[in-house]
Amino acid sequence: EVQLLESGGGLVQPGGSLRLSCAASGFIFHSYAMTWVRQAPGKGLEWVSTISGGGGTTYYADSVKDRFSISRDNSKNTLYLQMNSLRAEDTAVYFCAKGTDYYPPSFDPWGQGTLVIVSS
Amino acid sequence: QSALTQPASVSGSPGQSITISCTGTSSDVGNNKYVSWYQQHPGKAPKLMIYDVSNRPSGVSNRFSGSKSGNTASLTISGLQAEDEADYFCSSYTSISTYVFGTGTKVTVL
Numbered sequence: 001e002v003q004l005l006e007s008g009g010g011l012v013q014p015g016g017s018l019r020l021s022c023a024a025s026g027f028i029f030h031s032y033a034m035t036w037v038r039q040a041p042g043k044g045l046e047w048v049s050t051i052s053g054g055g056g057t058t059y060y061a062d063s064v065k066d067r068f069s070i071s072r073d074n075s076k077n078t079l080y081l082q083m084n085s086l087r088a089e090d091t092a093v094y095f096c097a098k099g100t101d102y103y104p105p106s107f108d109p110w111g112q113g114t115l116v117i118v119s120s
Numbered sequence: 121q122s123a124l125t126q127p128a129s130v131s132g133s134p135g136q137s138i139t140i141s142c143t144g145t146s147s148d149v150g151n152n153k154y155v156s157w158y159q160q161h162p163g164k165a166p167k168l169m170i171y172d173v174s175n176r177p178s179g180v181s182n183r184f185s186g187s188k189s190g191n192t193a194s195l196t197i198s199g200l201q202a203e204d205e206a207d208y209f210c211s212s213y214t215s216i217s218t219y220v221f222g223t224g225t226k227v228t229v230l
Contacts, residue, residue, distance in 0.1 A: 035219075037166075037221075044123065044221060044222070044223055045160075045166065045209050045211075045221040045224070046221060047211070047218065047219040047220065047221060050219070059217055059218055060218075061121070062121065095165060095166070100177075102171075104154055104213045104217075106154075106168055106171040106172075106211070107156070107158075107166075107168060108167075108171075108177060109165070109168070110165040110167070111165060112164075112165050
């Protein structure tokens with residue numbers, strides 16, 4: 001069974017940094033693209049970033065480009081999201097999701113999410 | 121990239137069929153066949169229901185179906201059941217290798 005467990009969320013001041021992790025199990029991690037999607041409280045879903053299975057290709061939403069960095073450690077089956085220069089509008093639940101078998105991938109399944117609150 | 125446009129809410133009685141629209145542009149929905157639909161119950165993670173416009177993942181009920189015409193994709197739920205009450209989001213791959221989600225639709229079973 002595929003399992004994705006996010007961690008690293010919490011309260012951070014504007015301008016601060018945070019690193020999220022997503023521990024994966026139940027599948028051959030390095031064979032699949034992985035994605036971060038966020039959801040502000042009471043709002044819709046927003047795609048944040050996707051990384052290829054090997055980690056060599058990354059994609060970002062304009063809203064986080066140059067501030068966030070996606071990476072993965074295939075030896076640890078773990079996905080990361082380094083978030084710098086955080087703003088109030090980055091407050092959201094951050095979900096990690098496994099890419100599907102085909103290209104471009106859809107997102108299936110998703111983790112339960114980790115809450116990031118940016119506030120002074 | 122602007123969010124895809126969905127109706128805020130759709131409702132139907134048990135057993136009825138409902139359709140949710142998802143309107144984008146020629147840079148996303150109209151540009152390819154890579155539209156997905158996700159179901160999200162309150163406080164839960166989203167679940168993939170449809171991929172590549174009209175394909176159902178294993179385990180998803182055949183009451184869910186998808187289609188697309190031009191810049192608008194649609195999700196139809198037939199034989200509406202109480203458990204279908206949830207938020208639904210469409211998503212499209214874009215011409216610049218990014219993704220965009222829809223604004224979301226709350227489905228209410230009357």
